[in-house]
Amino acid sequence: MRILIAEDDPSIAAGVSAALRQGGHAVDHVADGVRADAALKDTPYDLLVLDLGLPGLDGSEVLQRVRRRGSGLPVLVITAREGLRERVRVLDLGADDYLVKPFALAEFEARVRALLRRYTTQGAPEISIGRLRLDLPGHRAWVDDKPLELTAREFGLLEALAARPDRVTSRAQLIEALCSWDQELTDNGLDIAIYRLRRKLTDSGTQVRTIRGLGYLLEGVKEA
Template identity: 45%
Template sequence: MRVLLVEDAPDLADAVLRRLRRLGHAADWQADGRDADALLHHHAFDLVVLDIGLPRMDGTEILANLRARGDKTPVLMLTARADIEDRVAALDSGADDYLAKPFDFREFEARCRALLRRPQGQAEAVLRIGQLSIDTAARRVSLGDAVLELPNREFSLLEILVGRLGRVVTREEIAAKLFGFDDEAGPNAIDLYVGRLRRKIGEGGLRIATVRSVGYLAEAAPQDDACP
């Protein structure tokens, strides 16, 4: 998934980015509030991790602008302010969740997972499609009793396709979610990842169909075609 981190402390930002990328997310970073606000006007993200105290424009103003445009992207607010009034103000401004600094990265990751599931209407961490089981918390995929070895980017691709189950996802949409601004991706990178994913999943309850000149469509396979 595509995540934007807005944080002006370089050491913390570096640690957060490494955690997000290790989980397979395409993560971008802005340290300046006004630059982040401009970026959010023109680019879509699946999650925004937003510090309150920022240079030139604070996080609450960025959040207010985001919601005023009707943008419902999940937002996790980060702040060193621990007062209940600050938490209430952040949530009332449109934040989806709030985390006070310093925080445990395990909790940070759990909150991010929960927020990323929400737009897809997925309340639980484990999604089952036929014989396929997708555990977003453990980032583990099983086909029947066998655990599939999926690198982070293939797992993220699977999340993107399953999140739009039954609907076409364009190559442009996949690229926007799968790759950050600093990632190098060749013109055939998406086709390559899709091909690898297909081979590993087989016909275990999920089909990934190519929609020519558009993108891909993931759908549940008929039970007769799924693995027994």
């Protein structure tokens, strides 16, 4: 999943970004509302973590602009502004969840998982392809009942392919899904990740098939 963090407090931004990256997500960070609005116009994200007190453009205005564009992007608001009236106001503007600072990282991660579970794969908690099962928000995978051990990058690759079952995903789409602004993935790095993922999917009833000139396809295969 690719997540945008719009937060002007460097320590909070660093903490939540590190937690999300450790969970296998690609994370971009902006520190003001103008850049947040621009990023949301240019990049397809799976989740927005939004501080209300942003400089340049208030977080409430960023949220309203997202909803006026017709986007159903899940939005988790994190703010120091307390009180029932404020929570009701922000939820009425279109936020999906609300977390008051200071908060525990464990609760933040749980809320992120809940939002992603609600909005990925049309609300389905799992995807099954062949004998492979995926819990996308929980970043877990199994072949039958045996856990599939994957690195964060390998899971991110599998996640990007599984989110488009029976549809071709281009190399550019895979690189975009796996990289944050401050990270880089070379063509060779993508090839290595695909090779390793294919090896781990052996005997899973699922394969990553190359569609020459177009990209890759995750599909179930018939087993003897």
